[in-house]
Amino acid sequence: MPSPRPPIFSIPIRQSHIETPQSSSPCGEVHVIVGPMFAGKTTTLLHRIQAESNNGRTVAVIKSNKDTRYGLDSIVTHDGMKLPCWALANLSSFRQKIGPDAYDQLDVIGIDEAQFFEDLYDFCCETAEHDCKTVIVAGLDGDYLRRSFGSVLNIIPLANSVTKLTARCELCGKQAFFTLRKTDETETELIGGAEVYMPVCRQHYVDGQVVIGAARSVLESKKLQCGTCA
Numbered sequence: 001m002p003s004p005r006p007p008i009f010s011i012p013i014r015q016s017h018i019e020t021p022q023s024s025s026p027c028g029e030v031h032v033i034v035g036p037m038f039a040g041k042t043t044t045l046l047h048r049i050q051a052e053s054n055n056g057r058t059v060a061v062i063k064s065n066k067d068t069r070y071g072l073d074s075i076v077t078h079d080g081m082k083l084p085c086w087a088l089a090n091l092s093s094f095r096q097k098i099g100p101d102a103y104d105q106l107d108v109i110g111i112d113e114a115q116f117f118e119d120l121y122d123f124c125c126e127t128a129e130h131d132c133k134t135v136i137v138a139g140l141d142g143d144y145l146r147r148s149f150g151s152v153l154n155i156i157p158l159a160n161s162v163t164k165l166t167a168r169c170e171l172c173g174k175q176a177f178f179t180l181r182k183t184d185e186t187e188t189e190l191i192g193g194a195e196v197y198m199p200v201c202r203q204h205y206v207d208g209q210v211v212i213g214a215a216r217s218v219l220e221s222k223k224l225q226c227g228t229c230a
């Protein structure tokens with residue numbers, strides 16, 4: 001059954017200066033926005049969605065339901081900008097959740113936290129090439145170890161445009177390309193904000209990994225000593 005929550009919204013014209021990627025093809029489009037945490041990916045996605053809506057297109061935004069930091073009914077940027085959204089476990093459930101009629105009306109679908117969706121590639125193909133919609137995808141290209149994260153890099157060959165954003169290094173203020181995890185947790189997926197992660201430049205990423213590695217060895221040796229001193 002479709003949810004009663006209004007999934008499609010129109011936004012009053014507020015930022016008419018924002019540029020929308022120009023549509024030149026009659027069929028759909030895929031636009032990808034990547035970068036480290038705090039780079040402005042969500043902000044850019046919301047601006048583009050808002051611009052599309054201001055241009056009279058019908059829009060909806062999806063985020064992963066794994067990220068419950070700000071509740072499940074809106075997408076929120078690190079500086080507090082907000083838009084209503086669908087929080088889903090996978091993208092293939094979207095059509096059924098929103099309802100087929102509402103889905104058919106959509107021109108533009110935004111996806112945030114794209115690294116958490118395993119079915120990203122299939123969804124982008126189907127939505128752009130079969131259903132002729134514009135998909136705007138924002139997500140982390142790399143995890144805290146700079147490994148390819150989820151399927152984000154897999155959709156680059158499908159894309160009309162790719163935008164790589166940077167943040168400011170928290171340690172020196174230079175351009176930050178990477179996300180450093182400050183804690184000693186090692187799972188790939190770990191939801192969190194500034195308490196767990198910080199954007200860093202190349203130098204401070206390398207230094208940070210050395211410092212974190214050294215801290216981890218000290219902690220391990222302390223644990224071993226405690227084990228033998230009991």
Ligand SMILES: Nc1ncnc2c1ncn2[C@@H]1O[C@H](COP(=O)(O)OP(=O)(O)O)[C@@H](O)[C@H]1O
Nearest residue numbers: 037038039040041042043077078079167168199
């Ligand atoms: N080190 C930083 N570098 C850049 N922006 C930062 C930093 N720390 C906090 N911010 C804030 O984060 C905002 C970007 O938030 P957001 O769009 O949610 O980023 P992302 O989705 O890439 O994590 C910036 O506009 C800025 O106000």
Ligand SMILES: Cc1cn([C@H]2C[C@H](O)[C@@H](COP(=O)(O)O)O2)c(=O)[nH]c1=O
Nearest residue numbers: 037038067143144179188189190191192
């Ligand atoms: C680097 C990294 C990040 N995550 C998580 C942390 C956040 O919940 C999201 C990214 O949010 P943002 O909108 O880009 O700020 O991803 C993770 O699970 N694993 C990682 O390695």
